[in-house]
Amino acid sequence: xxxVTQSQPEMSVQEAETVTLSCTYDTSESDYYLxxxxxxxxxxxxxxxxxxxxxxxxxxxxxxxVNFQKAAKSFSLKISDSQLGDAAMYxxxxxGDNTGTASKLTFGTGTRLQVTL
Amino acid sequence: xxxxxxxxxxLFRKEGQNVTLSCEQNLNHDAMYWYRQDPGQGLxxxxxxxxxxxxxxxxxxxxxxxxxxxxxxxxxxVTSAQKNPTAFYLCAxxxxxxxxxxxxxxxxxxLTVT
Numbered sequence: 001x002x003x004v005t006q007s008q009p010e011m012s013v014q015e016a017e018t019v020t021l022s023c024t025y026d027t028s029e030s031d032y033y034l035x036x037x038x039x040x041x042x043x044x045x046x047x048x049x050x051x052x053x054x055x056x057x058x059x060x061x062x063x064x065x066v067n068f069q070k071a072a073k074s075f076s077l078k079i080s081d082s083q084l085g086d087a088a089m090y091x092x093x094x095x096g097d098n099t100g101t102a103s104k105l106t107f108g109t110g111t112r113l114q115v116t117l
Numbered sequence: 118x119x120x121x122x123x124x125x126x127x128l129f130r131k132e133g134q135n136v137t138l139s140c141e142q143n144l145n146h147d148a149m150y151w152y153r154q155d156p157g158q159g160l161x162x163x164x165x166x167x168x169x170x171x172x173x174x175x176x177x178x179x180x181x182x183x184x185x186x187x188x189x190x191x192x193x194x195v196t197s198a199q200k201n202p203t204a205f206y207l208c209a210x211x212x213x214x215x216x217x218x219x220x221x222x223x224x225x226x227x228l229t230v231t
Contacts, residue, residue: 107161
C-alpha cells in the first residue's frame with residue numbers, strides 16, 4: 001500500500017518570506033500523481049498544485065512550486081512571498097495510476113503553516 | 118453555482134444510533150468519495166463510487182454504509198457498529214475516467230457522538 005509522510009506537523013514563516021513544506025511517499029508504481037491541498041480554518045479543501053510523475057518539469061502555480069524528486073520519492077511545496085492568507089493546513093496526497101476510473105487519494109497527516117507579520 | 122453541499126454542518130447523536138450524512142453535487146461528476154478526518158491523521162477514504170448504483174470500500178469502511186441511487190447524491194450512514202464515529206467527514210466528487218481529474222470537496226460535516 002502507498003503511504004504519504006509529512007514529517008513537519010507545524011511550520012512558521014514571516015510574511016513575504018519563502019517556506020518549504022516536505023512530503024515523502026512510498027510506492028512501487030512507476031506512474032502516479034501527486035497533489036498539495038490547502039485546508040484553511042473554514043476546513044474547505046482547496047487544490048494548490050499537482051504533479052504528474054512522468055513529467056520531469058516541476059509544476060508551478062503563481063507563488064506555489066514543487067520540487068519533485070522521483071528517485072528520492074520526495075515532493076516538497078515551496079511558497080514564495082508568503083501572505084497571511086496562506087495560513088492553513090497543507091496536505092500532500094498521492095494517486096496511483098491503477099485505481100480504475102476514480103481518483104482515490106492517499107493523504108499525508110498534514111503540516112500546519114503559520115504566517116506571522 | 119456549481120458545487121458540493123453537505124448538510125448539516127454540525128451533527129450530534131447519541132451512542133447506538135445510526136446517522137446519515139448528506140452529500141449532493143451539481144457538477145455532473147460521475148465519481149464521489151467520502152473521507153474521514155481526525156486530528157493528526159489527515160484524510161482517510163471510507164467509500165467511493167465511480168458510477169450510479171456502484172460503490173467500493175475504501176481504507177476504513179467498517180461501521181459505515183453508502184448508497185448511490187442518483188448521480189447527484191452519495192449519502193453516508195454511520196452505523197452503531199462504528200467504534201469511534203466522532204470526526205469531521207468530507208465528501209468529494211470528480212470526473213471519472215482514466216485521466217486524472219481534480220477532486221472537489223464539500224464544506225464537511227462535524228459529527229459528535231456522545
